[in-house]
Amino acid sequence: MATDTPIDFQKLRLDGVYRMNERDELMLRIKVPAGVLSVAQAAQVADLADAFAGGRLHLTTRGSIELHRVRARDLAAIGRGLAAVGLTSRGACGGAVRGIACSASFSPNFVVTQALARRLHRHFAGNPHFEGLPKKFKIAVEDGYAGARHLIQDAGIVFTGHDRGANRFDVWVAGGLGREPQAAFQLAENLAEEALIPLIEAVVRTYVKHTPAGKRLKHLVRSVGEVGLRRLLEQERAGRPTVLAAGGLDGTPAPAGGGAPVTAFIFAGDLDTATLRQLIEAARSHSGGFLAVTADQNLAFAPAAEARAALVQELAAAGFVGTSAAEKTAFRVCVGSHACRMGLSPTRDLARAVLDALPPAAQGLEWAISGCPNSCSQPQLAPVGIVTSRLAKEDGGERTPRFDIYRRTGEGLGEKCEEGLNLQQLLQFASRVAE
Numbered sequence: 001m002a003t004d005t006p007i008d009f010q011k012l013r014l015d016g017v018y019r020m021n022e023r024d025e026l027m028l029r030i031k032v033p034a035g036v037l038s039v040a041q042a043a044q045v046a047d048l049a050d051a052f053a054g055g056r057l058h059l060t061t062r063g064s065i066e067l068h069r070v071r072a073r074d075l076a077a078i079g080r081g082l083a084a085v086g087l088t089s090r091g092a093c094g095g096a097v098r099g100i101a102c103s104a105s106f107s108p109n110f111v112v113t114q115a116l117a118r119r120l121h122r123h124f125a126g127n128p129h130f131e132g133l134p135k136k137f138k139i140a141v142e143d144g145y146a147g148a149r150h151l152i153q154d155a156g157i158v159f160t161g162h163d164r165g166a167n168r169f170d171v172w173v174a175g176g177l178g179r180e181p182q183a184a185f186q187l188a189e190n191l192a193e194e195a196l197i198p199l200i201e202a203v204v205r206t207y208v209k210h211t212p213a214g215k216r217l218k219h220l221v222r223s224v225g226e227v228g229l230r231r232l233l234e235q236e237r238a239g240r241p242t243v244l245a246a247g248g249l250d251g252t253p254a255p256a257g258g259g260a261p262v263t264a265f266i267f268a269g270d271l272d273t274a275t276l277r278q279l280i281e282a283a284r285s286h287s288g289g290f291l292a293v294t295a296d297q298n299l300a301f302a303p304a305a306e307a308r309a310a311l312v313q314e315l316a317a318a319g320f321v322g323t324s325a326a327e328k329t330a331f332r333v334c335v336g337s338h339a340c341r342m343g344l345s346p347t348r349d350l351a352r353a354v355l356d357a358l359p360p361a362a363q364g365l366e367w368a369i370s371g372c373p374n375s376c377s378q379p380q381l382a383p384v385g386i387v388t389s390r391l392a393k394e395d396g397g398e399r400t401p402r403f404d405i406y407r408r409t410g411e412g413l414g415e416k417c418e419e420g421l422n423l424q425q426l427l428q429f430a431s432r433v434a435e
């Protein structure tokens, strides 16, 4: 792209690109179906990050990978590099079906959930029938109800088991976080896998037809109710065939699930390419040549039983697994003002400050921190969630971030329990959180 051509940032969103700042630095998000990468794909991403993104990467809670501070002139080269290994950023931002998330990396049912995630990715990614949506449409395939991630998707698909000759799934729709969090409702129960794509397609088409620009599916449900959405869906499905898939973008074979996965801890999902390359070598040697971005922004491996001890030893020697306070305490952290235009607080710094403030009794607690009310790190799904809600002046001085705190104790979304805390009050809260 010529540098003197005005850049249409709105259009770039469908290619998975957001503008980061007034200097026209860009964020490019790579879709990674189910978060799983072959070592060849991971090495290519590392090469691209070195060449075009200052040698750093960010792992997201949906298993995607972001490159930051990319320049517009380099987008074509990055796109070619991704396509060469079966990856794409198409539809990773903007009004499109986003990357298909799959939170339980290398769990016993990962063979089923990952295969479905890849099938959905092949069907929806880069498919023009499902672009130009009013807003984003998020799909996740979960292997159970632990973690409740099905509640925050536009379509949350939960594996329920194998029955009557088919893998079966519950389908939940119209969830979402942001400024108006809303839990999804159950649309279908124990559906055979073959019925899923026609149903999700109909949900997307119904969403497009009946929802104003800039609004998610949850908005439509707030306006017509669950019964109304079911009625619209029936009308949409009457006599309408499933569209043809756009063709596979992803030729990576699915690795088989094995024993318990081994996780390399990556603080706040932020890593450099030297670190990634070290982990790629570990995956090549001990994990069948695959690794996965987890929902907690770490990297997971699926070693064969006989390779497990060597992998753990290698990761521990390199400092990726161990017993430090940071590793015992899980933080999901969005990029905040480090790399997002919407960010009101430096979320990684905040995570470090919270970690330092925690008493030993609070280690092991799971936290999620978001840099603005969009809640990209899913704070309402964590036992303790921090949302940077606004900036406010302190005694007539500079505007500083204010934080709301959510606690989740039941099966639904977390509830707000503190509002408008300044940093000092937030850290006091952290120091007492175990009481």
Ligand code: SF4
Pocket (backbone or CB within 6 Å): 334, 335, 336, 337, 340, 341, 342, 343, 344, 370, 371, 372, 373, 374, 375, 376, 377
């Ligand atoms: S929560 Fe806000 S600050 Fe964080 S990544 Fe999302 S939009 Fe950006």
